[in-house]
Amino acid sequence: MTRQASDSLFERAQKTIPGGVNSPVRAFKGVGGNPVFFVRGDGPYVYDADGNRYIDYVGSWGPMILGHNHPAVVEAVQQQASSALGFGAPTELEIQMAEDLVERIPSLDLVRMVNSGTEATMSAIRLARGATGRDLIVKFQGCYHGHSDSLLVKAGSGVLTLGIPNSPGVPAAIAEMTLNLTFNDSNGVRQAFSEYGDKIAAVIVEPVAGNMGCIAPLPGFLADLRSITSAHGALLIFDEVMTGCRVARGGAQELYNVAPDLTTLGKVIGGGLPVGAFGGSREVMEHIAPLGGVYQAGTLSGNPLAMAAGLATLAPLNTDFYATLSARTHRLKDGLLELLAKHGMASSGHAVGGMFGVVIGASEVSHFEHVANSAISAYNRFFHGLLDNGVYLAPSAFEAGFVSIAHDDGVIDETLQVADQVLATL
Ligand code: HOZ
Secondary structure, rough: OOHHHHHHHHHHHHHOOHHHHHOHHHOOOOOOOOOEEEEEEEHHHHHHHOOOOEEEOOOOOOOOOOOOOOHHHHHHHHHHHHHOOOOOOOOHHHHHHHHHHHOOOOOOEEEEEEEOEEEEHHHHHHHHHHHHOOOEEEOOOOOOOOOHHHHHOOOOOHHOOOOOOOOOOHHHHHHOOOOEEEOOHHHHHHHHHHHHHHHHEEEEEOOEOOOOOEEOOOOHHHHHHHHHHHOOOOOOEEEEOOOOOOOOOOOOOOHOOOOOOEEEEEEEEEEOOOOOEEEOOHHOOOOOOOOOOOOOOOOOOHHHHHHHHHHHOOOOHHHHHHHHHHHHHHHHHHHHHHHHHHOOEEEEEEEOEEEEEEEOOOOOOOOOHHHHHOHHHHHHHHHHHHHOOEEEEEOOOOOEEEEOOOOOOHHHHHHHHHHHHHHHOO
């Protein structure tokens, strides 16, 4: 497979775009080589600038739960585009979106639309601080909540991939307000609260970690976070930007039966257009302007094109949909683990709803250190072998994979056949 057109686009891109990309993980720094430039998507497939076809397990990093170019989503966007692209004023579509989300996710009484996951988590943190009158935030190492200052401390995703755990430009005084603990370690959380309990505004967590590979919560971990935060008057924030409407109809909080005070959303709820949201109980959300003094705003928030794409994507997402999606995702993850074992590579992995991760060179994966100490170079060789044979995984061992409903059993089997051939050559 040749990628000359992608290579020359990358060369051109680097002249006017930092690193040639608009988001660092895309630069392939983690896996080596040049990024692929895409032109078109169709169901489970994406096509690059050279016309090569790939089975896509990135899915725009989550939103493409129905597959690429889904007719109902495309039609909804086209129809809205023919009426108006935006007003910076209210529309009924925003109410429909809020009503849909509040119905799906019972912990939401009120929800505010924004334009990205980063905006959603940044706003939720400000709200938590404003509502509690406290400053400290607890997060977990390797969890990524976007790139706002408070949350860019020992984060996951691109900062892990590029090895910049603490970004220059984040003032030390702000970083000191964030306590970093170990994912899946309830005792660590208890200890932090026994020391700083009356100063902690919130614990923010990806209920299924998706930015250090994919790591499911251990039984009881999320429930422990709920009880510890409640006992100390702190808020619990579930960052469901990835998991929301992706692992279950009502997100990870439905799957694990734990209700947070605040939830952040993005990705699936925008159907591929730039969207984020944060919401929670009426009591907490009433601190947000114009009802309360915590300020947050945005010209493009609730943009009608994005609302139309999101509503069309959410419409078919019922309980049966998730049963099918989850079965396919497990089939893929289990198949990959079997193949890795067959080819003599120890590995471990998780699949939750439409998210999965396989870690090569680790027999157990429940927190950041397990992934950090895994065989990253083996993942990178596997990644390139798959890429050259028409399967597109995330270009970093520290990212989750995403399956869409268009990835039927035939597509999964084709992926496993390719993986078998590639692993035989590594
Ligand atoms: N940080 C994103 C994944 N966790 C990558 C975003 C992108 O490159 O589009």
